[in-house]
Amino acid sequence: MTYCVGISLKAGLVLVSDSRTNAGTDQVSQYGKMHTLGLEGDRQFVLLSAGNLATTQAVLAEIRHELADNPDCKIAKARYLDEVADHIGEISRQQQSRFSDGEGLNAGFSPRVSFILGGQIQDEAPGIHLIYPEGNHITTSMATPFLQIGETKYGKPILDRILTPDTSLEDATRCALVSMDSTMQSNVSVGPPIEVLIYERDSLRFNRYLRLDDGHSYLRDIRESWSRNIRQAFDALPRFNWEITGPPPGE
């Protein structure tokens, strides 16, 4: 599996993804799921991917060929981010349909992929879209400034509790890393290295990229700190009334 999260803030975008791919327990390997595209100063995009690896690579190859072969292609010229999401959704549908034969060859096989597209086109606001395997897509809202793909549930509570559109880029990054750490603790199919991309609004270039492998000091620090802090948070919870009732005074 996979876990990727994209966060859209007033200050910009934060994107975080894991790097574990598996096709059965004896075929676990590392593949980055974060792919950047764009033209510095004009438009920047990043794609996070979850699902079938062959389809993902086919979609990315088609996008890269388009950008290389046709300077006027959709991705290079679209006015709006949702047009780019539409276009990637179409490519994804086509690639999936090439390899799915319904009730055919292999009943357990699924060519499906989901993407998170983040980015900004000059003169437009930055944003994030979740592109479903069906090719349609959704974006964030004020109440829900984040989107997730892959193993989304383990890490959702902390995002729900912390994130608002006013959260700083750094706090949002920490929150995504805690969300990722909780997911890795509870599910072995999600694993390091963790890739982090931070985009400051209107910069039209990717400002910070971190690749945190298992031994990375910051990943270790945040993991140990969170584990300790959560334990303290837990120990500070109110007691039940029967725990408070002690022996009568004077004894």
Add this chain to the structure above:
Amino acid sequence: MTYCVGISLKAGLVLVSDSRTNAGTDQVSQYGKMHTLGLEGDRQFVLLSAGNLATTQAVLAEIRHELADNPDCKIAKARYLDEVADHIGEISRQQQSRFSDGEGLNAGFSPRVSFILGGQIQDEAPGIHLIYPEGNHITTSMATPFLQIGETKYGKPILDRILTPDTSLEDATRCALVSMDSTMQSNVSVGPPIEVLIYERDSLRFNRYLRLDDGHSYLRDIRESWSRNIRQAFDALPRFNWEITGPPPGE
């Protein structure tokens, strides 16, 4: 949906369940998912249920009829908890098969149910079993002293972090309530009242039962406290090195 968790500790058992049932958004209602059975002083059992409500009720009815009509029935006389789990698994399979017609009437319909069985039979250790819809079952281990059914993922990280076989009954209850609260915050299909059952090892009676509805002061206290403590835990996480770097000294 549903969320239920059972915890097996050296000190005894803790079982927690929500009460929201839905068959579509216009048919949301309250049904307790915690059902106690047993003979005080000889054996005590509790069943938590997730899945099709009609199947659940049919399984419970059959068990109650057995206990009422036949004092020598399996549940009343089994030597071991896993025999009881086996028997309930068989009843569950039979009830599910009555209502499933494969590719038939209603393709979207599923009669499947899962159960958590907790309890103790005199002269045996207390324990917990997760009974799958297929009728087979698993129990806990030293490394994983808890079992979950229903919407299990949102609330798993906190259980993974806190619970060991040495955890106290009260700490385990608090941990299960935090797990339940995180699940309710992230998924509207899980909701109060929350039922809590605490069983002290070898007591052969259920020692404490709590029913916490939405306005219950302890549920509110633990929710507010956790929300505040988590925020503090988050704010105390280490900074990135570029956040630490301030202006040069002397400025």
